[in-house]
Amino acid sequence: MDCDPTNTFPGVSCSILMVYLMFTSLWPLSTLYFIWLVLDWQTPEKGGWNKRYVRKWKVWEHMRDFFPIKLVKTADLNPNKNYILGCHPHGIMSAGGFTCFSTESCGFAELFPGVRATLVILAGLFRLPLFREYIMCAGMCPVSKPSIAHLLSQSGKGNAVVIVIGGAAESLASAPGINTVVMKHRKGFVRVALEFGADLVPVYSFGENELFQQVIFSDGSLGRRLQDLFKKIMGFAPCLFVGERIAFLPYKTPVTTVVGSPISVPKRATPTDEEVDHYHKLYMEALAKLFHEHKVSCGLSESHKLQII
Structure with a gap:
């Protein structure tokens, strides 16, 4: 997943604060x-801290109720297996x-007892x-x-790794009324699933693209070239968007995240391209x-189509 660009603002603010403290009487704190x-440095790639108390903060219930956001289960996930959940679309x-x-x-x-979700x-x-x-901590x-x-491989069973497959490229296609996912050529998550025998689970968040109005530049335009260049350097795309109030506050539109049925995936130490293509197609x-x-049950009309690019 290429993360939501709005997440970088508090991160950059923290960086500026720590650098600023180096030039104050509190410099020992910053140095330590x-x-x-x-x-x-390497802890995040070794499972992080595995302290999940931030997940239970009361503020997240207020965030859920603002839109509101709802999680829908369509099938059980066996806690004795591992999973890769592909979440679509990225939205803003x-x-x-x-x-x-x-x-x-x-x-x-x-909803999924014994299964631990980890958003990457x-x-x-x-x-x-x-x-x-x-x-x-989250x-x-x-x-x-x-x-x-x-x-x-190192955290036992019952792990659900959640990846927003489309990432930054998909965020550039986010706009109300549009249901476009970027994944035709994104097969790395399928290869990893095969290497570790993790079942694949599709997830779709209906309403995600309705939260902001975005200026979408056409392919080849100067605006799109600048966005692609920034995405290549920084890892996320600078979207030009506005919300319902004070620009950054999203529209109060219901978001329903539906978790699909798992696709059984065998374990292959060195999966072939044919195997990757097969399970990518199934996904x-x-x-x-x-x-x-x-x-339809999530607010769209029967005429809405899903475009996979």
């Missing part, structure tokens, strides 16, 4: 922290994915002072191969089926 940062802020899988406000633990996000966020501690980990491999078909089965 940076020493700690070096010593703890991934409100559905964050609220349902990185907090307990929507009741994930009750932009690895660069774990390099930001102070902010990294907050997101690790149970989040980097979306990197070593991090995901650790979660699927896309399952995602499309999930979308069409639930679109």
Whole structure:
């Protein structure tokens, strides 16, 4: 997942604060922290801190109720297996994915007993002072191969690694009335699932693209080229969007995150390209089926189509 760009603002603010403290009488505090940062540098890719009390903060219930956001279960997840949940679409802020899988406000633990959800996000966020501690306390980990491999091989069973597959590229296609997911050429998550024998589970957040109005630049335009360049350098795309109030406050639109049925995946130490393509195709078909089965009950019309690019 390429994380929601709004998450970088508090992270950057924390970085500026720690640098500022270096030039004040509190410089020893900042110095000690940076020493700690070096010593703890690899922890995020080793499962983080596994302290999930932040997930139960009361503030997340207020966030859930603002839209509101709802988590819907369509099938059981066996706690004796591991899973990779592909969450779609990214939208501007991934409100559905964050609220349902990185907090307990929507009741994930009750709906899927024995299964631990871990949202994996932009690895660069774990390099930001102070902010990294907050997101690790919330149970989040980097979306990197070593991090995901650790979660699927060193943390026992009952792990559900949640990846927002479309990432930054998908956020650029986010707009009300549009249901576009970027995944035709994104097969890395399928290869990892095969390597560790983790079942694949499609997830769709209906209403995610309705939360903001975005200026969408056409392919090849100067605006899109600048966005793509920024995304290549920074890892996320600078979206030009407005919300309902004071620009950044999203529209109060219901978001329903539907968790589909797991796709059984065998364990292959070195999966072939043919195997990856096969399970990637099965996943896309399952995602499309999930979308069409639930679109009407989740507020869309029968005419809405899912575009996979």
